[in-house]
Amino acid sequence: MSVNNKEKAKSAANKPAIMGEDVDLTKFTREAAPLKYQTDPSKLSVATKKKMLEAGVMLDNPDQRTGTFIQIDNTPVHSSVKQEGVEVMPVSQAIQKYDWLGDYYWKAVNVDTDKYTASVELGQNDGYFIRTTPGTKTDFPVQACLYLSKAKLAQNVHNIIIAEENSELHIITGCTTALGNEPGMHLGVSEFYIKKGAKITFTMIHGWNPEFAVRPRTAAIIEDNGLFLSNYVLMKPVKTIQMNPIARCNGENATARFNSVLVSTPGSNMDVGSRVYLNGKGSRTEIISRAITTGGYITARGYIEGNAPEVKGHLECRGLLLENKGAIHAIPELKGTLPGIDLYHEAAVGKIAEEEVEYLMARGLTREEATATIVRGFLRVDIEGLPQMLNEELKRAIKDSEKDLM
Amino acid sequence: MLEITDLKVAIEGKEILHGVNLSIKSGETSVLFGPNGSGKTTLLMTIMGFPRYRVTGGSISYQGKDVTHATLDERARLGIGISFQRPPVVRGVKTRDMVLASLKDKNQTEMVNSLAGKTDLLDFLDRDINHGFSGGEIKRSELMQLLAQQPEMVLLDEPESGVDLENISLIGRLINELLQKSSPMHGRNSMGLIITHTGHILEYVNARNGYIMLDGIISCQGDPREILNEIKARGYEQCAKCTFRSAQNVC
Ligand SMILES: Nc1ncnc2c1ncn2[C@@H]1O[C@H](COP(=O)(O)OP(=O)(O)O)[C@@H](O)[C@H]1O
Ligand SMILES: [Mg+2]
Numbered sequence: 001m002s003v004n005n006k007e008k009a010k011s012a013a014n015k016p017a018i019m020g021e022d023v024d025l026t027k028f029t030r031e032a033a034p035l036k037y038q039t040d041p042s043k044l045s046v047a048t049k050k051k052m053l054e055a056g057v058m059l060d061n062p063d064q065r066t067g068t069f070i071q072i073d074n075t076p077v078h079s080s081v082k083q084e085g086v087e088v089m090p091v092s093q094a095i096q097k098y099d100w101l102g103d104y105y106w107k108a109v110n111v112d113t114d115k116y117t118a119s120v121e122l123g124q125n126d127g128y129f130i131r132t133t134p135g136t137k138t139d140f141p142v143q144a145c146l147y148l149s150k151a152k153l154a155q156n157v158h159n160i161i162i163a164e165e166n167s168e169l170h171i172i173t174g175c176t177t178a179l180g181n182e183p184g185m186h187l188g189v190s191e192f193y194i195k196k197g198a199k200i201t202f203t204m205i206h207g208w209n210p211e212f213a214v215r216p217r218t219a220a221i222i223e224d225n226g227l228f229l230s231n232y233v234l235m236k237p238v239k240t241i242q243m244n245p246i247a248r249c250n251g252e253n254a255t256a257r258f259n260s261v262l263v264s265t266p267g268s269n270m271d272v273g274s275r276v277y278l279n280g281k282g283s284r285t286e287i288i289s290r291a292i293t294t295g296g297y298i299t300a301r302g303y304i305e306g307n308a309p310e311v312k313g314h315l316e317c318r319g320l321l322l323e324n325k326g327a328i329h330a331i332p333e334l335k336g337t338l339p340g341i342d343l344y345h346e347a348a349v350g351k352i353a354e355e356e357v358e359y360l361m362a363r364g365l366t367r368e369e370a371t372a373t374i375v376r377g378f379l380r381v382d383i384e385g386l387p388q389m390l391n392e393e394l395k396r397a398i399k400d401s402e403k404d405l406m
Numbered sequence: 407m408l409e410i411t412d413l414k415v416a417i418e419g420k421e422i423l424h425g426v427n428l429s430i431k432s433g434e435t436s437v438l439f440g441p442n443g444s445g446k447t448t449l450l451m452t453i454m455g456f457p458r459y460r461v462t463g464g465s466i467s468y469q470g471k472d473v474t475h476a477t478l479d480e481r482a483r484l485g486i487g488i489s490f491q492r493p494p495v496v497r498g499v500k501t502r503d504m505v506l507a508s509l510k511d512k513n514q515t516e517m518v519n520s521l522a523g524k525t526d527l528l529d530f531l532d533r534d535i536n537h538g539f540s541g542g543e544i545k546r547s548e549l550m551q552l553l554a555q556q557p558e559m560v561l562l563d564e565p566e567s568g569v570d571l572e573n574i575s576l577i578g579r580l581i582n583e584l585l586q587k588s589s590p591m592h593g594r595n596s597m598g599l600i601i602t603h604t605g606h607i608l609e610y611v612n613a614r615n616g617y618i619m620l621d622g623i624i625s626c627q628g629d630p631r632e633i634l635n636e637i638k639a640r641g642y643e644q645c646a647k648c649t650f651r652s653a654q655n656v657c
Contacts, residue, residue, distance in 0.1 A: 353494065355494045356494050356496045358456060358478060359493055359494055359496065360499075360504075360507060361477075361482065362456075362478055362479075362482055362487075362488055363482060363504065363507050363551060364482040364483050364507070364555065365479060366479050367479070373499060374496060374498075374499060376498070377496060377497065377498025377500075377503070377534075378497065378498050380498040
């Protein structure tokens with residue numbers, strides 16, 4: 001992109017992130033062999049498709065999807081779209097097509113945020129561009145998969161997602177890997193632009209491995225009456241993940257909602273939060289997170305800042321410790337800069353209440369069954385504003401991972 | 407048959423029940439009166455097997471089996487069921503899940519809606535259990551779960567307290583059904599032990615025996631209506647000295 005961005009990136013190339021442990025980028029390579037384009041993604045190997053399906057990306061059943069983007073390592077191996085007014089393509093292709101795209105590059109996320117954003121600018125290996133034209137509503141979700149198959153690769157992607165005025169865009173994205181226990185790294189910048197009266201729902205399912213380092217950098221800008229709804233599920237092991245997506249509700253009555261479900265197994269270190277700036281009059285947010293540890297470490301952050309009249313924000317962080325190891329650190333924060341705002345939070349961290357277990361046991365469930373029922377309830381998501389189909393798929397993804405938990 | 411012999415129970419090291427004797431025959435329902443803090447709830451919770459209520463002496467036998475140290479869920483599966491006075495809210499666990507979990511026959515999932523209809527709780531099935539429920543809704547929800555569970559030994563802790571007059575007849579009918587569901591006519595032998603303050607429940611349930619609990623001891627035994635009249639006329643303390651005194655507990 002512009003020289004300016006490159007220079008800023010260079011100056012931040014060694015700048016550690018303000019949160020999360022430092023990842024030594026020199027231990028990873030950015031190089032990966034180019035891969036063949038797949039016109040028909042259902043021809044990908046059965047094993048690959050299975051992994052992708054676990055992360056919500058279905059390739060054998062394409063009528064359930066409006067569009068598909070698949071990137072393996074550094075190569076976008078497939079992109080297609082079936083609906084007029086919806087665009088899905090590699091970002092490298094979009095740059096050729098639209099000279100205005102530069103206006104959206106590094107406008108929501110700062111290029112010099114830290115060494116990870118810098119690395120994406122300096123070593124970008126593509127990413128996706130998804131856009132709905134004004135007034136278009138996707139019939140089915142668009143699916144995107146970022147897949148890593150080469151050991152020690154750091155996948156750098158830059159995604160741009162735009163919902164033009166009064167359009168509605170539903171996206172399900174799965175990030176996962178073929179690697180069983182070898183290290184890899186995912187660096188993903190995602191910039192969302194939600195124009196006046198538009199709506200984006202973004203459902204992201206991550207499935208990594210115990211040696212993976214993950215540093216997504218996400219931000220959304222929401223205009224008048226726009227809605228950004230983000231759902232995040234991470235229930236598989238990861239070595240380290242740190243992300244703190246930002247939503248700026250700049251427009252009047254703009255809304256941002258974040259839901260996340262985190263399960264941390266021994267050896268996993270997760271630092272996941274959401275930050276919302278309520279800058280537009282009457283803008284609103286709700287941040288809800290559920291965290292479970294069976295021995296891993298979770299930092300669950302939430303931050304809401306109210307900077308405009310009549311804004312409302314609610315932050316709810318609940319953590320459950322299932323074993324006598326691991327930890328959950330909930331950090332809910334609220335900041336108000338003027339009167340007449342309404343922000344509140346709830347946070348609770350603990351083990352399952354014995355009283356609740358006994359209640360279910362009195363109905364004849366064993367202790368194990370009672371515990372499992374309570375954990376399932378804790379993880380239950382029913383997300384308002386999400387299409388029924390995606391709600392079902394989210395539930396299925398959570399259910400599949402529950403098996404590993406009990 | 408439920409047989410309780412010289413039962414002593416401590417909570418957090420403090421003895422609350424000091425040697426309770428009580429037996430309920432198959433097919434019979436008994437009611438338990440007594441002032442606040444006398445140990446009625448403690449007795450029910452101990453019969454159900456809540457670990458917080460530690461048995462320090464005596465025994466509980468159920469259907470000829472010593473269950474004094476059986477776990478909560480073992481007792482539930484043997485056919486003992488309880489309605490909670492203040493059940494916990496379990497976030498994310500829906501009322502429907504609780505009814506499904508309680509079902510005696512796990513295949514009869516279609517029963518859930520009819521039970522909810524009967525208890526006037528259709529709108530509650532998809533709500534988190536007990537979350538924001540009123541007192542009366544909690545009572546009905548507890549009875550709905552018990553109707554699903556179909557226990558042979560039904561333990562009810564003040565089922566009518568806090569219920570308005572309109573709902574009390576519904577509660578009464580539900581309890582009656584619960585006790586009849588497992589009646590000898592249906593090939594089973596239901597038993598009930600019901601704690602009541604007001605005695606309203608006697609208008610709906612055919613109880614054979616009444617007992618008064620005073621300071622962790624069963625002090626009287628007799629016809630439940632006569633006991634209720636005595637309590638109303640003379641209060642619990644006088645009643646302790648009354649003619650219905652049980653043979654085992656001479657004051
Ligand atoms: N969890 C507890 N910890 C300590 N004392 C308790 C606890 N529960 C009940 N008690 C005591 O045990 C006694 C009997 O209580 P309870 O069985 O609830 O009486 P009732 O149901 O007859 O009103 C009371 O003195 C009460 O304070
Ligand atoms: Mg009581």
